[in-house]
Each structure stands twice: as structure tokens, then as C-alpha cells.
Amino acid sequence: MFFSFDLLFEAVLFGVLLGCFYAAVSIGLSVSFGLLDVPHVAHPAIMVFGAYCTYLLGLYGFDPIVAGIVLMAPFFLLGMLVYRFYYETFERRGSEAGVRGLAFFFGLAFIIEVGLILAFGVDQRFVEADYIGSSLSLGDYRIPYRMLVAFGVALVLTISLTLYLSKTFTGRAIKAVAQDEPALRLMGANPVRIKQWAFGIATGVSALAGAMLIIVGPVEPSLDRVYIGRTFAVVVLAGLGSMTGTLAAGLILGISESIVLMLFGASWAPAVAFGLLLIVLGIRPQGLFGR
Amino acid sequence: MKYWISAILLVVLAAGTALSGMNEYFFFAGYVVLTFVVLATAWNILGGYAGYVNFGTAAFFGIGAYTATVLFKWLGAPLAVQIAGGALISGLLGFGVGLLTLRLRGIFFAIATVAVIFICETLMINWRYVGGATGLQLLRPEVLAPFETYTRMLFVLMALLAVGAVSIARYIQTSWFGRGLRAIRDSEEAAEASGVPTLKLKLFACTVSGMLMGAAGAPMPMYLSFIEPVSSFNLTYSVSALAMPMIGGTAHWIGPVIGALLLGSVQQIVTVTISNEINVLVVGVLLVLFVVLAPDGVIGLFKKWTRYFK
Amino acid sequence: MKLSRRSWLSVAIGLVIGAVAPVSVAQQNPIKVGIGIAQTGTLGGGGKAALLAIQMWVEDVNQKGGLLGRKVELISYDDQSNPATIPGIYTKLLDVDGVDLLIAPYGTVPTAPLMPMVKQRGLLLMGNFSFQVNHKVQHDMWFNNAPWNDASSWSDGFIRAGQKHGAKTIAILAADQEFAQNLANGARVLAKKAGLKTVYEQNYPPTTVDFSSMIRAVRAAKPDIVFVMSYPNDSVAIVRAVNEIGVGSSVKLFGGGMVGLQFTPIMASLGSSLNGIVNYNSYVPGIKYPGVEEFLQRYAKKAVEAKVDPLGFYLPPFNYAIGQMLEQAIKATNSIDHKKLADYLRKNEMKTIVGPIRYDKNGEWANPRVVQAQFRGVVDKNVEQFRDPKKQVVIYPDQYKTGEVVVPFEKARK
Secondary structure, three states: OOHHHHHHHHHHHHHHEEEEEEEHHHHHHHHHHOOOOOOOOHHHHHHHHHHHHHHHHOOOOOOOHHHHHHHHHHHHHHHHHHHHHHHHHHHHHHOHOOHHHHHHHHHHHHHHHHHHHHHHHHEOOOOOOOOOOOOEEOEEEEHHHHHHHHHHHHHHHHHHHHHHHHOHHHHHHHHHHHHHHHHHOOOOOOOHHHHHHHHHHHHHHHHHHHHHHHHHHOOOOOOOHHHHHHHHHHHHHOOOHHHHHHHHHHHHHHHHHHHHHHOOOOOHHHHHHHHHHHHHHHHHOOOOOOO | OOOHHHHHHHHHHHHHHHHHHOOOOHHHHHHHHHHHHHHHHHHHHHHHHHHOOOOOOOHHHHHHHHHHHHHHHHHHHOOOHHHHHHHHHHHHHHHHHHHHOOOOOOOHHHHHHHHHHHHHHHHHHHHHHOOOOOOOOOOOOOOOOOOOOOHHHHHHHHHHHHHHHHHHHHHHHHOHHHHHHHHHOHHHEEEHHHHHHHHHHHHHHHHHHHHHHEEEEOOOOEEEEEEEEHOOHHHHHHHHHHHHHHHHHHOOOHHHHHHHHHHHHHHHHHHHHEEEEEEEEHHHHHHHHHHOOOOOOHHHHHHHHHHHHH | OOOOHHHHHHHHHHHHHHOOOOOOOOOOOEEEEEEEOOOOOOOHHHHHHHHHHHHHHHHHHHHHOOOOOOOEEEEEEEOOOHHHHHHHHHHHHHOOOOOEEEEEEEOOOHOOOOOHHHHHHOOOEEEEEOOOOOOOOOOEEEEOOOOOOHHHHHHHHHHHHHOOOOOOOOEEEEEEOOHHHHHHHHHHHHHOOOOEEEEEEEEEEEOOOOOOHHHHHHHHOOOOOEEEEEOOOHHHHHHHHHHOOOOOOOOOOEEEEOOOOOOOHHHHHHHOOOOOOOOEEOOOOOOOOOOHHHHHHHHHHHHEEEHHOOOOOOOOOHHHHHHHHHHHHHHHHHOOOHHHHHHHHHHOOOOEOOOOOEEEOOOOOOOOOOEEEOOOOOOOOOHHHHHHHEEEEEEEOOOOOOOOOOOHHHHHOO
């Protein structure tokens, strides 16, 4: 493989941008799985659905970031509905239901994927914007604008959510419910309502993540499969429930993937996320900042 | 005794059909349904009896197929050797995966098994000998008499494998192994506390499960005369192998058989008459429906109805 | 209810007439032609146009009275550009739909799984723009309709054009799939024979969507020629990546084996990003094949109705020609027996709207006619511009040449 320090530097740079993007697409899962313990393997599928909705709005002239923000509200409601259904059907009925809840979300992921195939076909879908297709020139280095945009939005999203969870009243209630549900109940708050709200936020965030997904590259219905690995790798590496951990873990994944891509080629890149996941689960399942 | 008589009768029936003038497509589709009987039964040993939801069926299946490919390409091995090889390697994989991941709870175990699928797929994509991402065309050897076509022969072979897999599952269920696995499913801590060797039992279940899935995957390259990584490690195998026992019922060995025959047949009919996508949609929808409404599967529904009519 | 004697008589006469009347053409069972062809997925853009051309042939044949006194019926399924669907589709065509004749899917990758099956079942297969897909299986009833033969017929023009301008180094970028690997294997041998040094080589999985890392590496290696072998989805991604971050000033020639840059929808959407790329093609406006222009006019009308590629340069004339070859073979041998048809196709020269076609012993064109053309002066969002021969300047072979290649690549892009 052709190697040079220039290439390595560019790869690391690209990896940082990519990593922040991975953090943003995983942060919804950090809330739904990390904090709420919902086995939400359909999270990437909902994100891909969000990407397709962005594509549809794009056909009407919406800029993808604007579309993503607009979609956050309906996705928030969708999330609340899904959680309500999940809670009533599974969580309420005890631990046996844990296995079935997992099966439910896998089934849901497949239904979403096939639904997208039936609605849009297997063709790749792109979105057009001024910042997609050109790059920033820094000397010999070229940084695609679409990566910079995704990086920027991702950073804002991650920081906002972290601040929300630690500074606002509802945010802290969400964290409390994750840490000690009975205590919260004793204080008169309704944990189910809080969890529902949290899941709604996680899904709303996924809408914006989906918009970034289609900015970064083309989407097709089976894209959710490889993102199961990436999002869970980030969340597990971060440690369940840690938002800052998500950013750190995302960067680690992004940079590793970018370097593997440079050294070994595109045929090994998909295995990085899944390999990282297995390693973390094997050596330190509580992740970097786990509770 | 009743069981063995029915089992032998079924194999004879399969062979008889294969020697009749039935339309070729029946065997082409029937082979797939029988493959799922094996996969569902194998899945249930770990997933149903022990309660460890394994999502890695596609990995064991695909590795079985690739092992057979290597044996065929390298040694010109006959089918029986290919199947034995597939079972052995996938069994080892099952053992290894079990060793690494069976300490993890519920969803972590499931996600770890998904990771195994993608890693196996990536390894095969990067291995030129088996074709890499391009895939490999394979020319079958001559079909053995008395069968007219290779597909018919594979159909009977898979019927044999299905009977074998179900027999193994039945043995495990009724034996000491089964009791241990059920104890693990009901409460792993209590089982540990009362002296059940939980890790050994789980490893055993994982290995046997992997072995059977590998055996089911081994004839695939000969069936298609072609192999390539993306379809061999398709996540749809994992979802189907999980949906079928959940639909049929996970407590008894007959559950996966019912689920596989029902869902498998519906899938094949839908593929021929409507499209391939709707087939995957059917799996997803039925899985969700049964998991939400009928958690004990068809067996559970059957029990409820018979109780209702008593 | 008692029927009168008269009614009984009418019934009796009707039955007798029905039993002895000769069966008319329309009622006799049709000759079924089966194909699985990409209507969606990476090859869908080309497959849709190709299928329309085959349908046109079926209509034309039926208007002339059918073949052997029977109507021709086309049965087609979408393979989604996915080779895994092919065994199921063709088994269904053969055993459930009961087709008499087979046409291969469009493209090498979907056709690869079909080769062992047709060899094992002893069936005639009309190939459809595949590249060297028969070289491992060696089926003797395979007739590929595509203007190339082996890798040399494809790459010679491209490599020679680079060498004429002093190229000494080459980079090879190939998808890990049947077509690109077949071509890459051939190209590597030819590059070595031509004395070129390979400074970068990369096989990528067909599902790769982000090529920025690879294009960066290509740029760092500073090659003179970049030979790309890709399928439509990756071709588009590579063109976009080159447009986004650039491939470096050293590159004289870029392209060569990029499938998809011949599909009108892709050409229209890439627009000016195409400029400077030298790529293969089967037909560009200006090449005079007998009857092709009349065909394209008829095709254009139908394509607009069907909302499909309105220009139809790349695949449709050749797919229509597949039909023409089958027609000639069936009429000449007066049968649809696969062995007889294969024998005829092997020994004779067929006349089609893409010129005369003769096959060699491998089932490929005995006289290849691949052109290499450079995109020049292409503007964005304009489909009709590609009717102008000046937009794709043919640089090879000499008999169709319309201009000299402009190097280096970065200069030709302006």
C-alpha cells in the first residue's frame, strides 16, 4: 500500500470529521439504549428512514439540514408512540419480555427496510446542495465540504444534547430515571412519561442524523445494516449513558476506520466497527466512561 | 418409537416425491424450506431452550457454505465430506463465539453475534481463493443415480438433514441437557447456585447449534452452482431462523418445524407469485405480530384453543 | 329444461367444427422468451432501456406474423442488479413459466451465476453485454452480444492513447466483481507488455460509496494513466470524488472501463463533471451502422412514453440485435431446438442494425468494435446535447476516429 505521512495526516483529519458524524448518529442510541435500556436495534433503520424523508423534502427544494430540523418534530412524536407501544407490550411484562422486545425491534428494522425498498426501490438516492460536491483546499490537502457540514451539525447536536441532559430539569429527570427509577417514583414523578419523552428526543435526533447521513453520501435501504455495528460500537465503547463518552468513542471509531481504509483498503473498513465492538465487549464491556 | 417411524416415513416420502414426475421448481423451493427447518431447529437449541437470542445464524450458515466451497475446490470433496466439514468448522466457530460472548447478557450477546456475521463476511470478501466479493462459479459433479437432477438429490439430502437435526433437538430437549438449559432460561443465577454447570451447557448448546447451521449451509454452493459473500451472510437468514421458532413455539422441538414449514412455504409462494421483497416483509410482519400477540407461538395458540374447547 | 331438436343440432355442429377446425395463429401456444434484467439497482439505468428494445423487437416480429407461425411472448423479471436473485429467477422462468428461449441478464455480474446453470442444463444463452463471463465455465452454447472480445480489444485503445503522449506509469482501480476483475486481469498483463509501471492498484468492494480515500491515494502516487473499472454506482461516486478533491496534475488519461457513463440519466446528472474523461462506448452519434438511426428514432418515441432513457445509444441497438439474431437463426433452422440454433449462430454471419456479427469459438464477437471517446464541452442538466457528436470525441479506433485526445486530464476538464 502506498504510504506517506501526508496521506496519514489527511486520513486522521478525515477520521475526525467522520468520527464526529458517527457520534451524532449514535447519540440517539446512547439515550434510548444507554439510558433507557431499550434494545433498540431499529435505531439505524429509523435513521435511514429519516434520510429518505430528507430526500423527499429535497425534491421540493428543502435544503437537507433544514429538512432534518423540520423532521425532528414528527419523529419526536413517532418516538413517543413507539416507546409507548414497546412499554405496554414488553417492558411491563417482566424480564422474559426482554428477549421478545429484542425480536420486536429486529422485526421492526426489517419492516422499515423492506418498506423503503417497496417505496423507493433499491437504487441509491442523493441529495443536492451547494456544499455537496466541492472541497476546501488547505495547501495540498482537500477536505470535502459535505464532511465539514456534517461535522459542524454533529458537534452542535452532540453538545446541545449533553447540555440538555445535564442542565435542564427534564434532562436531569431523564438521567435520574436511568439511575434510580424507584427513587424517582417515590418523589412523585412518572417514570414512564419521562422515558417516553426521552425516547421521543432520541428519535427526533435520529431525524437530523438521517439528514446528515444523506449529506455525507448516497443512501439505499440496506444501509441500516452496517450502521447497527457502528452505532452500537460507539455506544458500547462510550459506556452506557455517557454523552461525552459518545463523542470520544465516535472519534475513536472514525479515526480507526479512516486509517484502516488508508492502510488496507475499502474491503476491510466495514469490519472495523464490528471488530471494535467485539473487542470492547470482550475486554471491557462497561466501556470507557460507563456507569 | 412413534417418532422414529414418522421420521423414516417422511424421508421415504421425500425420496418418493423426488423420484416422481413432480415439477422441478417444487424441489428448488422445497430445498429452501427444508434448509430453514434445520436452521430454525438449530437456533431453538440455544435461543428457545436456553433463552440466548442468537442473531448470528447467517455467520454459521455462511461459514458452512464457504467451508464446503473450499473442500470442493481444493479436494473435489463429495457432498458428505462437504457437509461434515461445514458442520465441523461452524461448530468450532460456535464454540469460539460462545467462549467470547456467552458471559454477556441479553442484547449484548445478540449484538455480538451480529458482529460475528459481518466479520466473517469481511474475511470472505478479502479471501481471493473463494472468489472474494466477486464470487465463485462452481460446476457440479454428475448427479448420483437414481435421481434425475442434482436439485432433487439435494432435496432428499436436506430432508435427511432436517430429520437428523430435529432428532438431535428432541434428544437434547428430553435429556438432562434440556433440563439444564431450561433452568438457565428460567433463572441463570438460581441454576448456578444449585450447581448446574451453566457455562458448559451454554457452550454445548452454542456448539451444537452452530454445527447444525453449518451443515445446512454446506450444500448451498452446489445448489446454486455459485457462491458470493453478500447473499451467503445475508441478515435475512438470521431473522428467519429467529422468527420461525418464535412463530411455531420455542418450548418444544416441533415448534421450529411448524414455524419453518409454515413461514418457509409462505415465503416461497410469495417469491414465486409476487416478489422477493414482500417475502422479507412477511417475515418481519409475522415476527412482530407473533412476538406481540402470541408469544408462545403456534403451539401456545394450539394449547389455548384445545383448553378452550375442553 | 328440454332443448328443442334444433338447439341440439346447433350444439352438435358447433362441437364438430370446434374439433376439426385448424387452430389459428393467435390461438397456438406462443414461443416464450425469458429474461431476468436489471430494472433497479446499479445497472437499472441501462437495463430499462435494454428491455424496451427487446420489447420493440418482440412487437416487430409479431407484426410480421411471428416466428414459425407462432407469436413471440416475452417474460421478464427485475434482477435488481443482484446476482443472488438470478438462480431463482431463471429456474422460475424455465420450470414455472416454461420459456423456450433465454436471454442473459444485462451485465457480467448478474450473468456469472447463470453460466454453470445453463451449461449443466444444456441450454442456449444469448449474452447481453457481459465481459469474458464464459472464460471459466466454457459453455459451448453461449453467444455474447457486445462489441468487445477480450481485454486487449477493450484496453488497447486506452493504453495506446496514453503512451502516445508519453505515459510511463499506470494506476488501476477495479471493483471486486466479475466484470471489473476480468478486465483488470487483462489490463495488468497488457500494461506490463506495454512497459508501463503500476504505481497504484486497488480492488474495492462493489458496495463502496466513499472514494475520497482512494482518490487521495491515487493523487499521491502521481500516475500518468488512471484505468478505472467500475459499475454505475461506483462510477458516479468516483467521478464525484474526482470532481470534489481532484486527482492531480500528473494524470494524462482517466477512465477506460467505467460502466454507467454511457447511460443517459447518469450522463445528464453528472454533466460537466464528465469533461476530460476518456471512456469506452459501443455507439456514439456519428457512427454509421445500417438501420440504427431509424431504430433510434422509433425508440426515442417509445422511450419518452415509457419514461426511460430517451437517447438510447448504448444498449438498445444491441439488445434489438439479439432479437434479430434469434429471429434469423430460428427462421434458418426452422426450429427452436437449442443445439440447432447454437450450431447456426456459430457458423454464420448475422445481419443486424449494429452491423454484421460473427462469433468466434468462445462465443464472443470475432471482430470487436469498442470505441474510446473523450467527453468534451459537456454542460450541466442537458440531455439533448449528447446527440451532438462533438460531445464525445472518438479517439480510437482509427476507422471511427473524430479527433485527438486532449491531455493532461486536468486541462481537458476546463
